[in-house]
Amino acid sequence: MxxxxxxxxxxxxxxxxxxxxxxxxxxxxxxxxxxxxxxxxxxxxxxxxxxxxxxxxxxxxxxxxxxxxxxxxxxxxxxxxxxxxxxxxxxxxxxxxxxxxxxxxxxxxxxxxxxxxxxxxxxxxxxxxxIAISNDRLIDMSNDRVRFRYRDYADNNRSKVMDLASEEFIRRFLQHVLxxxxxxxxxxxxxxxxxxxxxxxxxxxxxxxxxxxxxxxxxxxxxxxxxGQDPRLCPDCKSGHLLVVDHLIPKVGSRAPPRLIRRSDLQQLKPTTPTL
Known part of the structure; x- marks a missing residue:
């Protein structure tokens, strides 16, 4: 060019x-x-x-x-x-x-x-x-088989269903991981x-x-x-919007449940060093 x-x-x-x-x-x-x-x-x-x-x-x-x-x-x-x-x-x-x-x-x-x-x-x-395929094209995954929708360009772009063994589906998918x-x-x-x-x-x-x-x-x-989906939309009423009230910050080096941090405290947080 x-x-x-x-x-x-x-x-x-x-x-x-x-x-x-x-x-x-x-x-x-x-x-x-x-x-x-x-x-x-x-x-x-x-x-x-x-x-x-x-x-x-x-x-x-x-x-x-x-x-x-x-x-x-x-x-x-x-x-x-x-x-x-x-x-x-x-x-x-x-x-x-x-x-x-x-x-x-x-x-x-x-x-x-x-x-x-x-x-x-x-x-x-x-x-x-x-990579390769979106979730909405997947129809069924059972009995070591995967079924998904695809368009056959050689047949006037018609929508069809492909049925593959799980190993073959994984093989095809992994070809496209760069x-x-x-x-x-x-x-x-x-x-x-x-x-x-x-x-x-x-x-x-x-x-x-x-x-x-x-x-x-x-x-x-x-x-x-x-x-096309708003993550703030209430999953129950589908009309109201969710608001951020608090943030849960995991404590570095700890497996215990994270402590509750208020929004007003976020500016005062300092990095912590794990105890060995």
């Missing part, structure tokens, strides 16, 4: 991109792919202009993007093999595999966010802290972490808009936004 957008015939500017790794499908099979969100334009290399796409309905031609992606990926695989970082089964010819891959047309799927950027961000946001420290969300170009705030302010100014960073939301606001 950066290479094509840098060319004057396409954009002639520095683009940005937000990429989210997604490893599963509805049936929990291993299906790694990346969702990328790209602004419709870019910042000129002299930081003086916001440049809009040369084309009416797209940023860069999808055929050019597909061919460039194919070439870059195949070249990276060849380099990994040369550096002895790629292991193949005995009798396998990497050259034949990659030559066959280069002979095919690859497809990079791009489309306009028809529901709007906000909806798309919410869609991607749901996958950042979740290694510790692995970065699931990455930012590129003008959205890169370094200097992002300055560049976003500059982009807003060039577009004639006021830059207003979104305020940090509380855990209650985030929970309502994601689940």
């Amino acid at each position: 950066r290479t094509l957008c840098a060319e004057e015939k396409y954009l002639g500017a520095r683009p940005g991109m937000l990429a989210v790794l997604h490893t599963w499908g509805q049936n929990l099979h291993y299906h790694p792919h990346v969702h990328a969100l790209v602004p419709a334009g870019g910042l000129s290399f002299d930081d003086q202009r916001w440049r809009r796409p040369k084309y009416k309905n797209y940023l860069v031609p999808v055929k050019a993007l597909s061919r460039l992606f194919r070439g870059r990926l195949v070249a990276a695989l060849r380099q990994r093999y040369t550096n002895k970082e790629l292991v193949l089964p005995p009798g396998t010819s990497l050259r034949n595999i990659l030559d066959a891959a280069m002979a095919k047309d690859w497809v990079v799927y791009t489309k306009e966010p028809f529901a709007g950027p906000g909806k798309l961000l919410n869609y991607l946001g749901r996958y950042i802290k979740r 290694p510790a420290g692995f970065c699931k969300v990455r930012y590129y170009g003008l959205l890169a972490i370094r200097n992002r705030s300055r560049r976003l302010q500059l982009c807003h100014r060039l577009l004639g808009r006021r830059y207003q960073p979104s305020a940090k939301k509380s855990w209650i606001e985030l929970l309502i936004e994601v689940t």
Whole structure:
């Protein structure tokens, strides 16, 4: 994307991109792919202009993007093999595999966010802290079997029920647990972490808009936004709201029940050191 957008015939500017790794499908099979969100334009290399796409309905031609992606990926695989970082089964010819891959047309799927950027961000946001399946899709867990709902994209997106042995369900689920420290969300170009705030302010100014960073939301606001459920709502009458009266603070190094702490005492609390 950066290479094509840098060319004057396409954009002639520095683009940005937000990429989210997604490893599963509805049936929990291993299906790694990346969702990328790209602004419709870019910042000129002299930081003086916001440049809009040369084309009416797209940023860069999808055929050019597909061919460039194919070439870059195949070249990276060849380099990994040369550096002895790629292991193949005995009798396998990497050259034949990659030559066959280069002979095919690859497809990079791009489309306009028809529901709007906000909806798309919410869609991607749901996958950042979740893994594979949500609780509301689980139907039954009994007799060492797990049943859950899924959508069959190959059958007109119909809703179906899958029945798996518990071991197979766990195997599929654990495929999507990423290694510790692995970065699931990455930012590129003008959205890169370094200097992002300055560049976003500059982009807003060039577009004639006021830059207003979104305020940090509380855990209650985030929970309502994601689940639609208010944790403060009374579970009995469903209309009144619960109020925080006291906080129970566990005593460090003690297994006894925590002592009751009044809200007025919270500011006076000091860290305690366990007695050995």
